Amino acid sequence: MSQHRPTGPNGRSGGVPALPDLPEATVARLPEYLRALHHIAETGNDTISSEGLAAAAGVNSAKLRKDLSHLGSYGTRGVGYDVALLIDQIEFTLGLTQRRAVALVGVGNLGHALAGYAGFASRGFRIAALFDADQARVGEPINGLDVRHISELATVAAAESIAIGVIATPAAAAQDVADALVAAGVTSILNFAPCVLSVPEGVDVRKVDLAIELQILSFHEHRKSALTSLPGGLAEEAVGT
Amino acid sequence: MSQHRPTGPNGRSGGVPALPDLPEATVARLPEYLRALHHIAETGNDTISSEGLAAAAGVNSAKLRKDLSHLGSYGTRGVGYDVALLIDQIEFTLGLTQRRAVALVGVGNLGHALAGYAGFASRGFRIAALFDADQARVGEPINGLDVRHISELATVAAAESIAIGVIATPAAAAQDVADALVAAGVTSILNFAPCVLSVPEGVDVRKVDLAIELQILSFHEHRKSALTSLPGGLAEEAVGT
DNA sequence: TAGATTGTTAATCGATTAACAATC
DNA sequence: TAGATTGTTAATCGATTAACAATC
Numbered sequence: 001m002s003q004h005r006p007t008g009p010n011g012r013s014g015g016v017p018a019l020p021d022l023p024e025a026t027v028a029r030l031p032e033y034l035r036a037l038h039h040i041a042e043t044g045n046d047t048i049s050s051e052g053l054a055a056a057a058g059v060n061s062a063k064l065r066k067d068l069s070h071l072g073s074y075g076t077r078g079v080g081y082d083v084a085l086l087i088d089q090i091e092f093t094l095g096l097t098q099r100r101a102v103a104l105v106g107v108g109n110l111g112h113a114l115a116g117y118a119g120f121a122s123r124g125f126r127i128a129a130l131f132d133a134d135q136a137r138v139g140e141p142i143n144g145l146d147v148r149h150i151s152e153l154a155t156v157a158a159a160e161s162i163a164i165g166v167i168a169t170p171a172a173a174a175q176d177v178a179d180a181l182v183a184a185g186v187t188s189i190l191n192f193a194p195c196v197l198s199v200p201e202g203v204d205v206r207k208v209d210l211a212i213e214l215q216i217l218s219f220h221e222h223r224k225s226a227l228t229s230l231p232g233g234l235a236e237e238a239v240g241t
Numbered sequence: 242m243s244q245h246r247p248t249g250p251n252g253r254s255g256g257v258p259a260l261p262d263l264p265e266a267t268v269a270r271l272p273e274y275l276r277a278l279h280h281i282a283e284t285g286n287d288t289i290s291s292e293g294l295a296a297a298a299g300v301n302s303a304k305l306r307k308d309l310s311h312l313g314s315y316g317t318r319g320v321g322y323d324v325a326l327l328i329d330q331i332e333f334t335l336g337l338t339q340r341r342a343v344a345l346v347g348v349g350n351l352g353h354a355l356a357g358y359a360g361f362a363s364r365g366f367r368i369a370a371l372f373d374a375d376q377a378r379v380g381e382p383i384n385g386l387d388v389r390h391i392s393e394l395a396t397v398a399a400a401e402s403i404a405i406g407v408i409a410t411p412a413a414a415a416q417d418v419a420d421a422l423v424a425a426g427v428t429s430i431l432n433f434a435p436c437v438l439s440v441p442e443g444v445d446v447r448k449v450d451l452a453i454e455l456q457i458l459s460f461h462e463h464r465k466s467a468l469t470s471l472p473g474g475l476a477e478e479a480v481g482t
Numbered sequence: 483t484a485g486a487t488t489g490t491t492a493a494t495c496g497a498t499t500a501a502c503a504a505t506c
Numbered sequence: 507t508a509g510a511t512t513g514t515t516a517a518t519c520g521a522t523t524a525a526c527a528a529t530c
Binding site for chain 4: 025060078
């Protein structure tokens with residue numbers, strides 16, 4: 001999913017503040033904790049136990065504490081975590097202290113929806129530019145931004161300091177778009193096209209494939225219906241804890 | 242992410258055809274192999290090696306062979322895999338031999354795009370009904386389907402044999418929608434709302450949170466820029482293989 | 483102090499990978 | 507037969523979890 005460069009055993013020389021190595025599984029959960037913490041903050045709580053936060057994030061509390069211990073020691077034994085402090089720590093770790101500019105390529109069905117998705121803005125990102133290869137769409141205003149032609153990518157990316165790109169094109173176009181993004185200096189790509197992208201070392205790719213999510217659910221449906229049709233009683237038994 | 246019931250050590254009595262236990266990580270990759278295989282089939286190849294398929298799916302070949310070995314032995318040593326046969330096997334395993342009916346709840350920005358997403362139809366699913374809580378949207382035709390009021394969920398789900406639901410509502414509404422889906426007999430949910438759902442045992446939930454994907458990328462951006470700003474040379478060194 | 487809760491340890495579990503014997 | 511490639515083994519690695527000592 002994400003091309004990942006091992007950061008090595010932190011073998012550094014200078015007195016630079018060390019960014020600790022975080023397990024990838026932990027990194028993937030931090031945003032969930034952050035979302036839960038914002039929710040908790042909104043309800044007026046300024047302290048939360050690992051048990052409470054874990055419940056809000058849908059994980060078990062041992063895992064949560066283990067995850068947070070990688071960031072440092074920001075809880076108080078016998079009390080819990082200071083919500084505001086923990087929000088700050090996680091936001092810092094995720095690099096969300098600056099609002100990051102994002103380029104969105106492909107303003108079809110899905111791209112159009114993503115361009116208007118309020119969750120990006122509220123959670124640390126700014127859609128800074130929209131691109132499409134179709135001249136007929138260039139100039140079209142979406143959510144306050146005019147769609148630009150893909151050929152302008154490099155210029156705009158430089159001008160807006162864009163390091164993150166979102167691909168919402170058909171699969172057939174995605175690799176070319178990825179190449180263009182990389183050429184424009186983008187080093188992180190979120191790919192909604194159902195295909196594998198090849199990118200140089202140092203560029204991170206994450207993929208969201210909507211049909212794959214349904215197919216995974218389909219697998220479990222298939223299992224569930226197979227169990228149901230077994231001779232009496234077995235279904236319950238096999239479902240276990 | 243997905244509430245998962247361990248299926249137990251296959252402890253069965255009767256002579257029912259055994260569905261082998263598959264590691265969850267393998268299940269999550271099968272759809273990717275399937276997509277790659279369809280692509281390979283379209284290019285006219287009827288045989289593919291593990292090396293070739295692995296490359297097309299973006300994984301290493303040892304992992305691919307290990308994954309496929311869980312389904313049984315469908316390759317030929319010295320030759321490779323029969324593309325059509327493997328497609329059939331994976332589709333069977335994923336329960337894609339029947340086209341599955343899906344209910345989509347919430348036809349805002351994102352829901353609208355999902356309702357029109359061709360990838361669902363082409364990869365085993367049929368959006369059978371659209372729902373919204375907003376009476377103003379009820380009756381609106383989207384992609385050949387009229388939006389219905391959420392109160393009709395149970396009736397329609399039964400009539401259309403819907404077992405899979407997609408939630409594309411605001412977070413605040415998502416839990417109520419999930420409850421309604423479960424009450425209507427839905428046993429698999431794909432949740433696009435940024436919140437944790439609580440569902441009964443036996444119901445599977447998968448979650449897609451678009452902002453979380455960007456936040457994970459942001460983390461890596463943060464790391465990369467920290468490395469870049471280190472005193473000369475270290476950046477290259479730390480990036481490693 | 484007594485009660486609560488963190489941070490850490492250590493055991494367990496599952497996933498990945500390289501290597502290679504089996505076999506086409 | 508020789509070459510190619512699978513399916514499996516076994517070692518390694520990373521993630522999860524329960525338990526509890528540390529400490530507020």
